Amino acid sequence: MTTQRQLLDTLDNVVNQRVTVPTNPYGGQCVALIDNILQYQGLYNLNFSYLNAINGLDRASALGLRVTYFNGSNNPPVGSVFVSDCSPNHQFGHIGFVVAEHADGTVTTIEQNIDGNADALYNGGWVRKVRRNLDSAGNFSYIDWNGPSQRMVGWFELPFDDSESESGGLAKGDYFLDVSAYQSADLTGICQASGTNNTIIKVTEGVGWVSPVATKQTNTSNCIGYYHFARFGGDVATAQTEANYFISNLPSRPRYLVCDYEDGASGDKQANTNAVLAFMDVCKSNGFEPIYYSYKPYTLANIYVEQITARYPNSLWIAAYPDYEVRPEPYWGVYPDMAHTRWWQFTSTGLSGGLDKNIVIIGTELNKKEEEEDMNFVVRSKSGKQGYVGVVNGRVFGIGSMGTVDELKSNGAKHLTLDDGDFTRFLDSQSRDSAEVSKAIEEASASVVKAIEERAQATQGQTGKIPVY
Secondary structure, eight states, rough: OOOOOHHHHHHHHHSSOOOOOOOOOTTTTTTHHHHIIISEEEEEHHHHHHSOGGGHHHHHHHTOOEEOOOOSSSSOOOOOOOEEETTTTOOEEEEEEEEEEOSSSOOOEESOOOOOOOTTHHBBBEEEEEEEEOOOOOOOSEEEEEEEEEEEEEEEOOHHHHOGGGTOOOOOTOEEEOOOOTTSSHHHHHHHTTTTOEEEEEEEEEEEOOSSSHHHHHTTEEEEEEEOOOOOOOHHHHHHHHHHHHHHSSSOOOSSEEEEEEEEOOOHHHHHHHHHHHHHHHHHHHTOOOOOOOOHHHHHHHHHHHHHHSSTTTTTEEEOOOOOOOOSSGGGGOOOOOTTTEEEEEEBBTTOOOBEEEEEOOGGGGGGHHHHHTOOOEETTTTTOOOEEEETTTTEEEEEOOHHHHHHHHOOOEEEEEEHHHHHHHHHHHHHHHHHHHHHHSSSOOOHHHHHHHHHHHHHHSSOOOOOO
């Protein structure tokens, strides 16, 4: 089934084109856009052939779609198709898609045949993306377009596949890179060297800079999101302006949009928080999943982070590095333990010369089964004093049999051998229950350590090498 994002992407791709259908002899009519998208693009099999726009709600109802009539206080949701009355100008009505909602109550629509050309009623027009206001009297007026106001009649809603609406996310334990114009336009080599082609790409900064390489970086990697370097400090209006500037310059429509907030905070912590939320709200209203990026100390000093996560749970992307050595994998000893951390930027030197590398801490619900399978561990310290500890589905326990270690490893559990200090810190990062961690270490059987040593000695006798477990 079609996701909302697939519909919005398809609509974006036809803006400023003349969209027609074979059954309508009058060219690019407003209803031809609806029929083309809902019957001929492979998204749906909904027949809106050859009808006047004013009859669109009746057709939708006959097709079993949910129809809502305007009552003076309700508003069409993102992804819906509105119908408006154009009298006294003509009796045919008008129809289009709602593609974004805004904090000021206005909506962005994509609709066809609004250019006012003289041949509009028999030759149609082009697809335009415009902004509209709907008041309590039903007046549906244009804000950024020169056209007569219409009267809202109602809208119908399309079925979306909710299970797929989260597509584009990553599973727990996945790596990704974040890049800017500092990196090359062609990311192929960087992705190959770093071991992942997942990227989040810088697009804009403030309201005066657009990356000249973002489009090519998008085309040479698996772009899961974009980020904007914020300059709005604690100003809500500027934050909204920057968010709209960011969105207007996106090379594509990924799942995530990131507010990079690490410089220029005002001295008013609540004002900063309000501004960040305003930025994220604009991203959300345009159909994206908003993410907040920064460093833990900077965040705690300048933002009421609990307000961010109350509105947008699991939306934090936090940076914390142990040093500036080349680190292709995370050093868990400096993990920034903050609730709702979705991603951790664990190094700015994933490659020699500099490259931000990240690991997913909280994966998508879509990939929940993968998370549980991929992020199970069997862990021991280098000294072996504690024996083996298992981490399965987020629960920590001591292992009493080498057979258990082998079984977990054969079923995909990741095998880690850590420095003694990092051993405990890693377990603490996997469980917020310190008593559970202490009990797991106590229960880890010394017999397993002995079995490891015996196996190593036997292997040494055969190969002359001692394996590391």
